[in-house]
Amino acid sequence: MGHGPVVVTAAALAAVVLGLAVRRWLVFVTTVESASMAPTLRPGRRLLTRRLTRTERIRRGDIVVVASRELGRTVVKRVLGLPGERVLIEPGGRTSVDGRPVAExxxxxxGGPGGVFLVPPGCVLLLGDNRARSSDSRTWQDPYLPVSAVRGTVLTGPVRWRPARARTPGRPPQEGTRTDGVTCAEALSPPARGS
Structure with a gap:
């Protein structure tokens, strides 16, 4: 009869340890801080995020949580470009990867800026769903983020589908529009040692 408090304490301790283990190795909670992913994800929404394992592949369309060195914070964006791909984003919003249109x-x-992006090996190109109001790869100094900076993929319900609206094709951006400056490959290189 005297084992009741011991059993309850052991069960509570086991639950805490299990919860910490799940959070450390399997999932974590992220809060959406901006409207850049609206209407899919609204500001203030808390998201359950699955940590990536080393063997997992990131896919186009995944919503990911990324640690951005450039911004100094964690951001939630959608993967559009994968390593080695050529991504064209027209000013009117139409996108294509390696010459094939992407249904989004x-x-x-x-809206927002367009450009041609040549995604370096080991990197991804990220955009917000609310293109007109998103700070993303199109506007960052280094448009590419290392795959190693991806902390996890968002576990979310089905995306609301809306029929595509007719768009007036704009003039495609010039080749190389966003290929200058620091590249992801340079960001992956070890820093040079000072003397």
Whole structure:
């Protein structure tokens, strides 16, 4: 009869340890801080995020949580470009990868800058769903983030589908629009030692 408090304490301790283990190795909670992913993800929404293992592959369309060295914070964005791909984003919002159009039913507020992006090996190109109001790879000094900076993929319900609206094709951006400056490959290189 005297084992009741011991059993309860042991069960509580086991639950805490299990919870910490799950958070450390499997999932964590992220809070959306901006409207850049609206309407898919609204500001203030808390998201359950699955940590990536070393063997997992990131896929186009994944919503990821990334540690951005350039911004000095964690951001939530959608993967558009994968290593080695050529991504064209027209000013009107139409996108293509290696010359093939990408269907993006989750984008309801197209706009913002366009460009041609040549994604370096080991890197990804990230955009917000609310293209007109998103600070993302199109506007960052280094548009590419190392795959190693991806902390996890967001576990979310089904994306609301909206029919594609007719868009007026704009003039495609010039080749090399966003290929200058620091590259992801340079960001992956070890820093030079000072003397």
């Amino acid at each position: 039913s989750y984008v309801v507020h197209a």
